[in-house]
Amino acid sequence: MTxxxxxxxxxxxxxxxxxxxxQAGRYLPExxxxxxxxxxxxxxxLNSKLSKEITLQPIRRFGFDAAIIFSDILMIPYGLxxxxxxxxxxxxxxxxxxxxxxxEIDQEKFTKNLSPIYELLVDxxxxxxLQKKDIIGFVGAPWTLLVYMINKVSPKNGLTSNFFxxxxxxxxxxxxxxxxxxxxxxxxxxxxxxxxxxFDSWSGLIKFDFDKYLYDPTLSLVNYTKSLxxxxxxxxxxxxxxxxxxxIVKPSMINIDYNVDPRNLIKNVDIPIQGGLHPEVLLTxxxxxxxxxxxxxEIFKDHPYVFNLGHGILPExxxxxxxELVKIVRDYx
Ligand code: CP3
Numbered sequence: 595m596t597x598x599x600x601x602x603x604x605x606x607x608x609x610x611x612x613x614x615x616x617q618a619g620r621y622l623p624e625x626x627x628x629x630x631x632x633x634x635x636x637x638x639x640l641n642s643k644l645s646k647e648i649t650l651q652p653i654r655r656f657g658f659d660a661a662i663i664f665s666d667i668l669m670i671p672y673g674l675x676x677x678x679x680x681x682x683x684x685x686x687x688x689x690x691x692x693x694x695x696x697x698e699i700d701q702e703k704f705t706k707n708l709s710p711i712y713e714l715l716v717d718x719x720x721x722x723x724l725q726k727k728d729i730i731g732f733v734g735a736p737w738t739l740l741v742y743m744i745n746k747v748s749p750k751n752g753l754t755s756n757f758f759x760x761x762x763x764x765x766x767x768x769x770x771x772x773x774x775x776x777x778x779x780x781x782x783x784x785x786x787x788x789x790x791x792x793f794d795s796w797s798g799l800i801k802f803d804f805d806k807y808l809y810d811p812t813l814s815l816v817n818y819t820k821s822l823x824x825x826x827x828x829x830x831x832x833x834x835x836x837x838x839x840x841x842i843v844k845p846s847m848i849n850i851d852y853n854v855d856p857r858n859l860i861k862n863v864d865i866p867i868q869g870g871l872h873p874e875v876l877l878t879x880x881x882x883x884x885x886x887x888x889x890x891x892e893i894f895k896d897h898p899y900v901f902n903l904g905h906g907i908l909p910e911x912x913x914x915x916x917x918e919l920v921k922i923v924r925d926y927x
Pocket of ligand 1: 617618619620629635663666667680686732793906
């Protein structure tokens with residue numbers, strides 16, 4: 595059994611497993627080298643040979659316990675036919691779409707549009723570098739994908755004031771997304787993903803109708819993934835009540851963000867926990883890193899825990915700090 599799977603059966607592991615969100619990305623010089631020659635990010639995600647290389651880069655360097663596939667949550671809108679571009683120093687930029695065209699797309703066509711991602715998984719499965727490690731496939735949660743599809747740019751760049759102006763559109767999109775996200779989960783599992791993580795990066799923006807935008811759609815995906823026999827990790831970033839979320843949605847493991855007080859949470863949550871450390875701690879120094887990492891390790895010493903961050907690793911992170919982090923976690927007894 596892999597170290598993360600052991601933790602997922604709600605067992606306290608002797609050694610704490612570790613991987614990092616966004617571990618395959620811009621803080622790695624070897625990623626930046628490939629990226630330099632591949633200016634189109636979506637095409638890079640659809641190049642299974644290079645995606646495989648990028649997925650394995652952090653595994654070779656740091657020996658993490660899981661590889662997360664190099665892809666993006668916005669490949670779902672892309673698969674549905676909405677154009678997606680990533681602009682330098684700006685982020686994602688999505689094009690307008692016609693809802694009728696999205697309603698017409700069949701799941702076979704959607705699967706075909708994303709087929710290189712499944713080829714990547716099939717290839718990874720054969721990799722020598724991933725013996726006794728998990729291969730994490732992932733999806734965006736319906737709410738977060740809805741936000742990008744309607745807002746067209748990251749909410750970091752501002753949220754359009756007429757977001758909720760067309761409820762018919764929102765309801766149609768929620769239906770399309772539920773179906774297509776499930777197709778994407780199933781295809782990833784069939785191709786070899788051993789765990790699925792659901793990223794709800796913008797769930798903190800939900801201010802009303804929590805059932806409709808957060809609990810119901812996520813529960814639907816969690817139950818579906820479990821029915822395929824695969825564990826599912828949820829990351830509802832920025833919500834105020836993680837323990838309530840766990841009670842309703844019941845993921846196999848919960849990834850907490852850096853605003854969650856782990857001491858408090860542990861009293862109210864009886865499922866395995868992942869993550870928490872503020873990614874900015876990796877921008878400080880080794881002594882401070884050790885202090886902060888040990889804080890999480892101490893708090894979780896009697897609880898099934900996978901070490902990870904409270905959001906994605908920042909591009910300005912130095913690789914020596916990641917090496918140090920892995921060493922601190924591996925040496926902890
Ligand atoms: O974790 C990994 O290493 C696997 C790959 C991965 C990427 N994106 C690659 C990527 C994963 C799991 C994601 C998830 C993702 N994508 C999320 C959820 C997690 C989170 O960070 O909140 C979101 C919201 C996106 C959408 C997205 N993709 C944005 C907003 C951006 C631009 C800004 C940014 O944060 O980088 C991307 C681009 C992106 N996705 C890059 C990478 C390596 C950078 C691309 C580049 O080289 O410019």
